[in-house]
Amino acid sequence: MEVAEKERTPGLSLGEEKNMVTQLLLVNITVFILLYFIKIIFFMEGYQEPHFVRDIMTNTMVSASPGTLLVKPWTLLTAMFAHLEFWDIFSNMVWLFVFGTILQQRAGYKQIPVVYVLGSFAGYATYMAAVNLLPGVFPPVTAGSGIMGAHAGVMAMAAGITFLSPGLRVFPQLWRGGVPVWIFFGIFLVVHIASVSLGDGSMTNLAYMAGGAIAGAVIALALRNGSRFGDRSFDLFYNITHIFDPKKVEPQS
Template sequence: MHALEKEKLPHLSLGEGRNMVTQLIVVNLTIFVFLLFTLVIYKMENVGEPRFYEDIMSRLRIPADPSRLLVRPWTLITALFTHVEVWQTFTNMVWLWCFGTFLQHIAGYQRILPVYLFGGFIGNVFYVAGIQAIPALHTLIPAGTISGSSPSIMAMAAGATLIAPRYRIFPLLAGGIPLWIITILYVGLSIGTSVSSLNGAAYLLQLVGGALAGLLFMWQWKKGNDWGAAFNRLTFKLTHVFHPASQQINPDDLTKNLAGAGESHPFKRIGKVPEQRLNEILDKINENGLSSLTPEEKETLLRASSTD
């Protein structure tokens, strides 16, 4: 297997290739704009909004009827990227940015897409199974459909809270706000939103499935079992099929190359720490999260942040 050479890119920027959260938001918003534009065309041509949902949305959203799902199994995934209501899109993207950024900082960018897809997939399975298993729901919404990234976001929220419940943001506000409080707020808002809709109970089942999937995924990752490793390797191969071999290096040689570069070029120091060493540690955080750092690397970061 090959790996791309590292590039020093600014962290959490719109153009950063390793900011998977930003890329997910861009994909969701792009699909949203396309669907909204298509809906406008349907209305302008007097075809009608019901026909739009029949022609387009029915092929993207999760159907509650298992027989329809068997005909369109891809909806288990496409529904996670399908938004057409403005308010739903806005709120989901805000929460995706929020919890996705937390998880990416804590566990690394390679966990984002696997958790998003796995959590959303299990959440959608819970939605269909729940409607069939609960007679009241099956009677009320036998032909219901649902879409959106909510189960994936819930998976990220649950997973990030499991491995770092005391992770704090806005440290200047009385020491910061713990992650578990933000998660409780999100869960409360989600429950409050679902109560007002007929599809609400099924929506809650979808969120429960996403939360359980996120907890299980990150619990296994914490134990050292990365369920997304094979998926990440496959994704890398598929997205770099046509990448020139001359611009790739063997990952086993990466450490040697970095060490050799240090021998031939003097380090530029940042305080008490060489800049190259600091960049390597920051790259490690971006890939595998803060928990992957050794005690020596944590001490190095503390020295780098010192103003002495």
């Protein structure tokens, strides 16, 4: 069945607290700028790339080594928002806007952060499994290596909306009647596979994104069956983070 948001789902706009796509875009871009300036400061102080990787990036990326992850659990959060290359974040943010906006309109804003986070977590799992179980295919774990970026979270949104509404047509201004959402999903896959084939990407990114695809598909199927796990998770997190907020006083008539 189709899932529709009971409340008005906002378009992309700054300052709209119910637009989770905007919030994710802002967080990713802010972290990118922060890492970029930290890197500049390192170079201005006379440090080299290895020092930046050792001191900053190894504490930001998720390592394929379970032992390293156990002593740096915060990387589970930081890695999903971290980018160093401009074209890397530009591509991810474009696709995040496309798939995130469509998914937000169909499933509601509360699903967006849940899909993004669970997709990233699933991506970590498939990345670690691939590197540790298939050493002949993926590069071995070395000092300073790891995975990061919005790839898995965005893939979860792409797979999510495709499995949730495979017959959905979007952007009618681009084509009469709209373009099927599965075509955008196909383009998204081809672009990333081609990037790896041409040597501009890494096989580890595909392993990372595979987890996101699995998570997105599972969440979509749950939504089609009427599950609102995402809503409950969002509400729980919201209540925890706003536990000390003063209660609103209703005006007396």
